[in-house]
Amino acid sequence: MGRSYRQLSLEERCTIAQRRTARQSIRQIAAALDRAPSSIARELKRNRGRTVDYKPGFASEQAKARRWRGSKLLRNLALQAIVLERLRRGWSPQQVAGRLAREQGRTIISHESIYRFIAAQIARTKNYAWRLYLPRGKSKRGFRGRKGGSAVEHIKNRIPIAQRPAGAADRTRPGHWEADLMLFRTYGQAVLTLHERSSRALAIRRQPTKQAAPVAAAIKAMLAALPGKLRQTITFDNGTEFAYHDRLRQSLGLETFFCDPHAPWQKGGIENAIGRLRRVLPRKTDLATLTPAQIRQLARRYNHTPRKCLDFQTPAEVFLKALHFECDSTFPLARE
Numbered sequence: 001m002g003r004s005y006r007q008l009s010l011e012e013r014c015t016i017a018q019r020r021t022a023r024q025s026i027r028q029i030a031a032a033l034d035r036a037p038s039s040i041a042r043e044l045k046r047n048r049g050r051t052v053d054y055k056p057g058f059a060s061e062q063a064k065a066r067r068w069r070g071s072k073l074l075r076n077l078a079l080q081a082i083v084l085e086r087l088r089r090g091w092s093p094q095q096v097a098g099r100l101a102r103e104q105g106r107t108i109i110s111h112e113s114i115y116r117f118i119a120a121q122i123a124r125t126k127n128y129a130w131r132l133y134l135p136r137g138k139s140k141r142g143f144r145g146r147k148g149g150s151a152v153e154h155i156k157n158r159i160p161i162a163q164r165p166a167g168a169a170d171r172t173r174p175g176h177w178e179a180d181l182m183l184f185r186t187y188g189q190a191v192l193t194l195h196e197r198s199s200r201a202l203a204i205r206r207q208p209t210k211q212a213a214p215v216a217a218a219i220k221a222m223l224a225a226l227p228g229k230l231r232q233t234i235t236f237d238n239g240t241e242f243a244y245h246d247r248l249r250q251s252l253g254l255e256t257f258f259c260d261p262h263a264p265w266q267k268g269g270i271e272n273a274i275g276r277l278r279r280v281l282p283r284k285t286d287l288a289t290l291t292p293a294q295i296r297q298l299a300r301r302y303n304h305t306p307r308k309c310l311d312f313q314t315p316a317e318v319f320l321k322a323l324h325f326e327c328d329s330t331f332p333l334a335r336e
Contacts, residue, residue: 013056023310073117087133098312164257174198174231178270195270201319216244235267
């Protein structure tokens with residue numbers, strides 16, 4: 001059975017110094033402290049000063065400095081550069097740590113170490129710009145709940161999510177989608193987002209308005225290139241922008257379903273995707289300043305970011321592998 005070892009306390013070091021001054025031998029000091037003579041000899045050798053004899057306060061500081069090696073990211077500047085570069089892309093610490101482990105075949109650094117490194121830099125430098133490396137840009141850790149919601153609108157021929165096929169819920173089969181509209185501070189600006197549940201792939205498209213007819217037309221255009229088995233269902237919230245969902249049934253054979261009132265979490269995939277997009281497209285963004293190429297770049301960045309739920313593969317990798325799409329497909333994800 002292995003032996004445990006405990007560090008010398010400051011009180012024990014004071015005793016060593018006193019008995020050392022009294023010219024007691026190492027074995028006498030060890031017996032008084034119920035310690036091994038080798039421990040006392042090592043303490044005197046490693047933690048005494050060069051110009052003065054053994055001092056308890058100095059010895060404690062020396063031992064503490066020897067044990068603390070600092071953050072791994074401070075000791076390994078090459079790893080720090082890799083981590084910070086990926087954080088700048090908008091990856092979370094968990095995505096960075098998971099992807100590094102997948103690439104190297106072993107754990108390189110934990111996401112907790114990355115969070116602590118950022119927190120330590122903020123505390124040490126008082127430079128709160130370090131928080132911008134984190135996905136939500138918070139200088140303090142912890143979840144802060146949000147209040148609010150919207151009234152439920154009655155939609156013609158609305159089918160509740162409870163009637164959605166079981167195959168759409170387990171995320172094992174492709175072809176089940178979720179949709180939502182991102183709104184911005186400037187009135188009339190909106191981005192339509194479509195999320196494929198099994199691969200977590202995302203397609204986005206800027207909308208000229210949030211009116212129901214253009215939204216239905218845009219969804220049809222984005223999904224029309226897919227074979228029928230890859231566009232089986234789509235789930236919405238209860239916003240009036242999806243009031244013309246029947247047109248998708250008629251033109252694409254796409255079954256449409258709606259979340260329960262005040263329960264947007266029932267389409268959690270698209271809600272999560274929008275939360276990630278908000279890191280680079282906050283509500284204050286003026287879409288008029290973005291070109292179509294920049295919008296496509298945002299989708300590309302999202303689809304090429306590794307996800308823990310995909311074993312740190314990217315949505316693009318899973319999408320192209322699982323759905324057997326060629327790179328020249330007409331689907332928006334492949335074009336991006």
